[in-house]
Amino acid sequence: MNRWIKFLLAILVGLTLGLVYGWAVSPVEYVDTSPDTLREDYRADYVLMVAEIHHHDHDLDQAARRLAMLGSQPPVQVAAAALDYGLSAGYPPLDIALLQELATDLQAWDPSAPGGQP
Amino acid sequence: MSSENGTSDKRGPWYLIFGLAIGIGLGLLIAWAFIPVTYVNTSPRSLRADFKDSYRVLIASAYTANGDLGRAQARLDLLGDEDPAAALADQALLLADVGDPEGAAFSLAALAGALGVTVDLQLPGDDAAGDPDSTGSGRPTATRRPTVTPTPLFTSTPRPTRTSTPTPGAAFALVFQEEICNLDLAPGLLQIEVRDAASQPVAGVEILITWEGHEERIFTGLKPELGNGYADFDMDPELVYSLQFADGGPPTANLSASLCTVDGESFWGGLRLVFSQP
Numbered sequence A: 001m002n003r004w005i006k007f008l009l010a011i012l013v014g015l016t017l018g019l020v021y022g023w024a025v026s027p028v029e030y031v032d033t034s035p036d037t038l039r040e041d042y043r044a045d046y047v048l049m050v051a052e053i054h055h056h057d058h059d060l061d062q063a064a065r066r067l068a069m070l071g072s073q074p075p076v077q078v079a080a081a082a083l084d085y086g087l088s089a090g091y092p093p094l095d096i097a098l099l100q101e102l103a104t105d106l107q108a109w110d111p112s113a114p115g116g117q118p
Numbered sequence B: 001m002s003s004e005n006g007t008s009d010k011r012g013p014w015y016l017i018f019g020l021a022i023g024i025g026l027g028l029l030i031a032w033a034f035i036p037v038t039y040v041n042t043s044p045r046s047l048r049a050d051f052k053d054s055y056r057v058l059i060a061s062a063y064t065a066n067g068d069l070g071r072a073q074a075r076l077d078l079l080g081d082e083d084p085a086a087a088l089a090d091q092a093l094l095l096a097d098v099g100d101p102e103g104a105a106f107s108l109a110a111l112a113g114a115l116g117v118t119v120d121l122q123l124p125g126d127d128a129a130g131d132p133d134s135t136g137s138g139r140p141t142a143t144r145r146p147t148v149t150p151t152p153l154f155t156s157t158p159r160p161t162r163t164s165t166p167t168p169g170a171a172f173a174l175v176f177q178e179e180i181c182n183l184d185l186a187p188g189l190l191q192i193e194v195r196d197a198a199s200q201p202v203a204g205v206e207i208l209i210t211w212e213g214h215e216e217r218i219f220t221g222l223k224p225e226l227g228n229g230y231a232d233f234d235m236d237p238e239l240v241y242s243l244q245f246a247d248g249g250p251p252t253a254n255l256s257a258s259l260c261t262v263d264g265e266s267f268w269g270g271l272r273l274v275f276s277q278p
Helices: A003-025 A040-057 A060-068 A075-089 A093-107 B002-011 B014-034 B049-066 B069-079 B084-097 B105-114
Strands: B117-120 B141-144 B173-180 B189-195 B206-211 B214-219 B230-234 B241-245 B252-255 B259-262 B265-268 B270-276
Touching: A003 B014, A040 A060, A040 A075, A040 A093, A040 B049, A040 B069, A060 A075, A060 A093, A075 A093, A093 B214, B049 B069, B049 B084, B049 B105, B069 B084, B069 B105, B084 B105, B084 B117, B105 B117, B189 B206, B189 B241, B214 B230, B252 B270
Parallel strands: B189 B270
Antiparallel strands: B117 B141, B173 B270, B189 B230, B206 B214, B206 B241, B241 B252, B259 B265
16 A cells, blocks of 8 residues: 555544544543533523522512523523423423513513513 | 465464454544534533533522522533532632622522521722731631531522513403404414503413313413414314413413305305403
């Protein structure tokens, strides 16, 4: 076999080894992530916590600020996504009701109004 | 030929090793720099320290709201703290040290207390902080209680039950019922509207629908574009259904699709029910 072919084959083998090592064996580790990278179930539980607190204190501004940690989506969309996940994952009815309450209240939320009330 | 083989033998396999090294280098460059593994499905354990602090505050506030210690513990486990109670106590003390601008120190202390670490919080401005009889520097302190049984230091009143009905009051009663003959709607569509005593739509009301040994729970407000008090259910035209609100009230029985005839065309229509609090 031509030496050049062997040389290129060696590069390919090395490339494969490098990719396997870099992607699978020792991938880049993210240890300082932000909440917007959380997996869907953790995001839903995060929103559920906000919903539990909101049910207790009815502070929509605070709830919206907390949901803003999950990304640039409008808070009502974040809550609606969590509600969808909760329904698909079989959350207990009481948790669904809390998420529903938060999503419903956020629909009427006016960030410019004092206290966020419409 | 013999001279080429002789040259190859002299060079040995170094060109292969060199090629392998180039390949590995390229692979690592691609894997670590150009197309690194992207983390979009991380866990709370990998959060940055300040985000973990916020997460801890959220857990503690949720515990204050619902009194569910088991759930709070499960959530704390996600953060991967070696000693979750100590982490809560430390954070409560740090916040108290700076005047607790978020008002979260007491929630953190309450949860730490429920997990067995007593936190003696004295915020700046507290009378106790300036008490000349008090010992020490006046700084808040945390001590681990020797008792095994955790007891909340600051008792949040756990709700024995949580109702899914946002507006508590009298049971909802059927005030209006009509057959819907509309070809644009799904056959057998059961449309429900729930209103409070002021005729305002009520979201989050749980409704139980039963038929022939089966049941399904639906909630109002899941289709807000149709109204916060709206819920619907697809009835099988061959079956008869019964409906009841989860928080009580009399059942509404004998619900079924109605046979409609429009312009000589027969099809299964639906039902529209309106419930209201008296």
